[in-house]
Amino acid sequence: MPDAHHTTRARQRELTRGALVREGRRLFAAEGYAAVGLAEIVRAAGVTKGALYHHFDGKAALFRAVLEVVQQEVAGRVAAAAGAEDDPWAQLTAGCRAFLTAGTDPEVQRIMLLDGPAVLGWNEWRALDEAASARHLTEALAGLTAAGEIPPQPVEPLTRLLSGAMNEAALWLASSHGPTDLDDTWAALSRMLEALRAGPPAR
């Protein structure tokens, strides 16, 4: 029997792996993927490189594990914000707003938005993103089109456009010091979303 977690070995294993992911996340976020070495990570975690290569296939694999944690956290915040609403449309807007604010966190930025695509490649990054938060966006949009609140159209391009817009906006917000920048950005994004609901304007 695996006896997961209750044996001495399983407990220690989880502890070591957790420390590696935790310190890896801290250092990757602080200095960036390329700037931090494995020696620094294992020293901070109190282990050696042998432990790291026992748990992960390499530096990129550790980063991938870190990215998964970060994305799950962001997805949790988005889902919580959306879950607090009843109306499907309100759920979409609340989720987008939560994502926008979550993206302003420097840790999220560096790991999820900057290094993520470059280190893992865009396809793998997108697969993780899809599994975490982008899935909610797709489902929300699909539900709204099915309900007739959004004119029928492929949801995939819409998801990518909105996701990219929010990612870039979050990165910009981090390096802009205007007090109204967040509000202005949200106002513009909100107008984009409203335009979806209203459908294409009569010409």
Next chain:
Amino acid sequence: MPDAHHTTRARQRELTRGALVREGRRLFAAEGYAAVGLAEIVRAAGVTKGALYHHFDGKAALFRAVLEVVQQEVAGRVAAAAGAEDDPWAQLTAGCRAFLTAGTDPEVQRIMLLDGPAVLGWNEWRALDEAASARHLTEALAGLTAAGEIPPQPVEPLTRLLSGAMNEAALWLASSHGPTDLDDTWAALSRMLEALRAGPPAR
């Protein structure tokens, strides 16, 4: 007198630098920034590492020079498409469409959209982007708001949202094989742009 370009030395200098940028671009685009070594670049260019470090401060500086070339090319295509139109609104849409198609080029993708922000940092990447193509977008939006075609609002957030949407859409298009994906994406983006012109819908 500098005698720029007409002396033997200046001519040779330009040749060497050009070869480094050209081969660097080819290799960076093909394998990605991290995967290609300086030895490979200088061998392809027919010089040595001494030449590279004579012209550039390091690997990142060479990449920066490559990125500038790529961004100028994209900006040229966007400006050409926009310049073919007379109406300011048609210029905006034509420019956006040109940018979207330009972004599907694998070379542009890898260098400008994937490695660019991660290698140089988002702030420096954005400064280059602003100097090249994003400036046109900002000016077009500013002109349209001044002309009353777009409701008055800060143009900076709008620029970032649209720029991010197009960047992400271009990356997605590269790895999607649906024949109508490009058309669908452009249709969705076009609706977003139209929504700007129409202004916020009555609620």
Next chain:
DNA sequence: TCCTTTCACATACCGATGGTATGTGAAGTA
């Protein structure tokens, strides 16, 4: 209980890479 196996690491080591310090010969200059 004793022996064996497995596992979760630690230790030692290697090739490759970005970067630097220095040498060199031709092009420019007085």
Next chain:
DNA sequence: TACTTCACATACCATCGGTATGTGAAAGGA
């Protein structure tokens, strides 16, 4: 011609990601 400058080439180094192997404690069976 003598001297200086420049555009590289050569030689070298520290560090990094990755690997191969060793090791001692925990798990499992008799």
